[in-house]
Amino acid sequence: MSEIKCKVASITPLTDVVYKIELTPPAPVTFQAGQYALIDMGEKDKRPFSIANAAFDSSRIELHIGAEPGNTFAGEVLSRMKEEGEISLSVNNGQAFLQSNGLPMVLIAGGTGFSYTYSILQQHLHSGDKTPITLYWGGRHAGDLYLSEALNALAAKHDNFTFVPVVEFAEDDWKGRTGWVHHAVLADHTDFEHMQVYVAGRFEMAKTVREDFTVRGLKVENLFGDAFAFI
Known part of the structure; x- marks a missing residue:
């Protein structure tokens, strides 16, 4: 290269x-x-x-x-x-880039793994493709989700985009989801057979996503993340 x-x-x-x-x-x-x-x-x-x-x-x-x-x-x-x-x-x-095959997309990011999903999100919305796309972004604290306001604005502008922020250690004024980010995804979806999933974060999280989501029907060929080249 x-x-x-x-x-x-x-x-x-x-x-x-x-x-x-x-x-x-x-x-x-x-x-x-x-x-x-x-x-x-x-x-x-x-x-x-x-x-x-x-x-x-x-x-x-x-x-x-x-x-x-x-x-x-x-x-x-x-x-x-x-x-x-x-x-x-x-x-x-890297080989974990955006695949436009018409399947609804779930993006899962932990911490600065968000940057991977942000590129995919912006490209998809710019393309005009109306396939639904949902971003789950997890951080230890609300302040770690440093582009939340911009993402909320994007979600208000694009009907096919949903943003779900998830905070592990929430303050009393936090009104959103709490806990681990991949648990929030599992709580919202029981069947991943007809979905694409993109994941970026700690290798441990990526490994858990692969194990738990394939049990619920996710096809390995529809799971993307650079971590999977190593685990």
Whole structure:
């Protein structure tokens, strides 16, 4: 996969530990919604981060990087971007990209795994395809769901899109769903036979989704996530 050198256009905090990175490539890039960038940190050190913008929005690359204390994998990437103002990477990586086959779609995201589902969501809504799409986004706290307002606005604009935020540790003023995000999906659906499911988050969650959802009829060929290349 050929690499390109991108300028770091901006680094914006989304939460105390999550940053939105805007990169400007030398020319429009070609990738599919749901693919990831491989950041070049050394000859044998390529680090994957989901591309958050849709494939039609090809003149930039948006990443959401969670760099909590102790996370050197992400923290070192963020530091290099800040210090050097540019970064080398490749795009068009991964096989868990958007498949438009007419089946209703369920997107499941934990934490910054949201960036994977956000690319797919934006691409689908932009396409004009009216196939129903539902995004379940889970975080430890309500503040971790950093684009909730934008997602609620999208849901109000598009009849075929439903947004379900899920908070693990809810404050008293939280009015939405609580607990683990994949449990919310299971509570809403008893049969996944005629659905597509896209999942991004911890490997443990992806493994559990595969086990629990296939029992309820989900076909393995309709389950997508980069984690499944490793588990």
